[in-house]
Amino acid sequence: MRQLNDFPISKVDAIENFLGQECTQLWGEGNHHKNKERESYVLMSNETMTPSSLSPSSVTLSDSAVVLDTPQDLPQREFGLATRCVLVSNPGDPYAAASVPIYQTATFKQSSACEMGAFDYTRSGNPTRSALESHLEKLMKCERAFVVSTGMSALDAILRLARSGDEIIAGDDLYGGTNRLLTYIKQTLDITVHHVDTTSVAAVQAAIHPQKTKFVLLESPTNPMLKIADIRTISALVHEACPDALVIVDNTMMSPILMNCLDLGADIEYHSGTKYLSGHHDLMAGVIAVKEKAVADRIYFIINSIGCGLAPFDSYLLLRGIKTLSLRLERQQQNAEKIAEFLESSGFTVYYPGLDSHPQKKLHMSMAKGAGAVLSFVTGDVSKSERIVEACKVWGISVSFGCVNSLISMPCNMSHASIPAEVRKARALPDDLIRLCVGIEDIEDLLDDLKAALDSAESFYPASKKKKTIA
Numbered sequence: 001m002r003q004l005n006d007f008p009i010s011k012v013d014a015i016e017n018f019l020g021q022e023c024t025q026l027w028g029e030g031n032h033h034k035n036k037e038r039e040s041y042v043l044m045s046n047e048t049m050t051p052s053s054l055s056p057s058s059v060t061l062s063d064s065a066v067v068l069d070t071p072q073d074l075p076q077r078e079f080g081l082a083t084r085c086v087l088v089s090n091p092g093d094p095y096a097a098a099s100v101p102i103y104q105t106a107t108f109k110q111s112s113a114c115e116m117g118a119f120d121y122t123r124s125g126n127p128t129r130s131a132l133e134s135h136l137e138k139l140m141k142c143e144r145a146f147v148v149s150t151g152m153s154a155l156d157a158i159l160r161l162a163r164s165g166d167e168i169i170a171g172d173d174l175y176g177g178t179n180r181l182l183t184y185i186k187q188t189l190d191i192t193v194h195h196v197d198t199t200s201v202a203a204v205q206a207a208i209h210p211q212k213t214k215f216v217l218l219e220s221p222t223n224p225m226l227k228i229a230d231i232r233t234i235s236a237l238v239h240e241a242c243p244d245a246l247v248i249v250d251n252t253m254m255s256p257i258l259m260n261c262l263d264l265g266a267d268i269e270y271h272s273g274t275k276y277l278s279g280h281h282d283l284m285a286g287v288i289a290v291k292e293k294a295v296a297d298r299i300y301f302i303i304n305s306i307g308c309g310l311a312p313f314d315s316y317l318l319l320r321g322i323k324t325l326s327l328r329l330e331r332q333q334q335n336a337e338k339i340a341e342f343l344e345s346s347g348f349t350v351y352y353p354g355l356d357s358h359p360q361k362k363l364h365m366s367m368a369k370g371a372g373a374v375l376s377f378v379t380g381d382v383s384k385s386e387r388i389v390e391a392c393k394v395w396g397i398s399v400s401f402g403c404v405n406s407l408i409s410m411p412c413n414m415s416h417a418s419i420p421a422e423v424r425k426a427r428a429l430p431d432d433l434i435r436l437c438v439g440i441e442d443i444e445d446l447l448d449d450l451k452a453a454l455d456s457a458e459s460f461y462p463a464s465k466k467k468k469t470i471a
């Protein structure tokens with residue numbers, strides 16, 4: 001595969017002039033035409049990822065270098081997500097660097113006193129961050145993508161679109177930090193937050209106020225109970241009842257590989273980039289993907305104003321992480337399926353949308369390409385759960401998920417500890433819940449470690465079976 005930068009800039013300019021649009025990448029497969037001296041290239045513009053939509057119709061720039069034939073023999077389809085993950089473009093790099101350089105600079109010198117160049121100050125924009133954002137735009141097929149310092153700052157930037165008197169509808173099973181930020185907003189601003197069961201379309205519908213609802217904020221699957229919201233139906237009914245309201249989905253659990261919430265009707269999809277997108281727990285990041293330009297412009301204004309754009313080095317790391325996203329998630333999900341089956345066959349109540357026993361498996365699979373790699377289960381006894389968690393050796397006791405390493409945690413003590421105990425109880429979040437975030441290790445090692453931990457915690461068999469054994 002060749003990239004645009006493999007060709008002399010003058011040729012790139014000529015192609016761009018011919019097409020009347022900026023080229024981000026040029027792919028080629030040399031010598032696959034009958035005429036061995038000619039090469040056929042697929043040109044990818046900023047406008048599209050679809051090779052078939054480009055019709056350069058036989059551009060002959062030079063017999064020895066670039067000939068752009070109409071690519072009839074190339075697949076008339078969009079590139080797959082795994083391909084899009086690795087195809088990072090960096091147009092205009094004078095050295096054709098294979099990996100996007102880190103522009104570790106706060107400011108950019110200008111050649112004019114009255115006109116700014118493409119970049120002036122890293123809070124407003126930085127080439128490394130821009131490369132990451134355009135990469136995400138192609139991957140997530142959105143009008144604009146933004147990368148910010150954390151998942152929480154992504155939500156913070158979005159929530160700043162709300163005005164005094166607005167109402168927000170959110171789930172009653174959701175990440176603890178999200179609950180904390182919503183509670184803060186509710187307590188300090190004149191904004192009402194309704195927490196409803198987002199597995200019920202009727203419950204969401206009942207909470208809508210045609211004039212006041214500003215956001216419907218969904219997690220699907222939820223963290224940590226893996227409940228599913230019908231994003232399609234909810235988006236349609238919210239837009240119908242409340243044309244000014246925005247449907248926002250925290251898609252961290254699925255990542256852009258398994259689900260595209262904008263395609264399902266949402267207006268904004270955001271992620272904790274700290275999780276699957278990065279994949280290695282070596283950075284914090286947030287991603288906001290926006291469907292419409294008007295909303296995107298406002299979000300950019302907020303990000304620039306508050307200064308939460310992702311730093312150049314972290315942008316570089318995230319760009320690198322995304323290249324292996326598809327591969328990592330495939331393995332993580334395979335492992336998760338086996339772990340979920342093992343736990344269920346051992347008698348535990350397991351929450352995982354890939355299991356037939358999950359009441360919303362069908363709905364989930366109608367929206368997503370897989371069940372992901374996070375699951376949770378209950379043991380019936382808090383201290384037993386604690387013993388299991390502490391007995392694991394391969395599974396690390398840690399908050400977060402999406403890392404290549406497998407993690408085990410107790411949400412009520414850890415990721416969701418910021419939700420007051422009485423609220424957790426009212427929302428039926430079990431104290432004994434164990435959450436597993438499955439990594440890429442050998443499945444035998446994950447299973448063995450978990451089995452040993454269950455054995456040592458004397459909970460390999462759930463209470464009912466165990467009683468029978470003892471009797």
Ligand SMILES: Cc1ncc(COP(=O)(O)O)c(C=O)c1O
Pocket residue numbers: 150151152153175177178219223250252253271272273274275284285286400
């Ligand atoms: C579902 C979900 N959304 C958002 C966040 C916030 O992301 P971050 O930790 O990157 O701020 C988290 C975890 O922290 C999460 O689990």
Ligand SMILES: N[C@@H](CCSC[C@H](N)C(=O)O)C(=O)O
Pocket residue numbers: 175177223398399400401414415416418
């Ligand atoms: N101490 C942190 C806990 C972060 S939880 C991270 C992640 N979202 C998860 O679900 O594990 C805090 O108070 O935010």
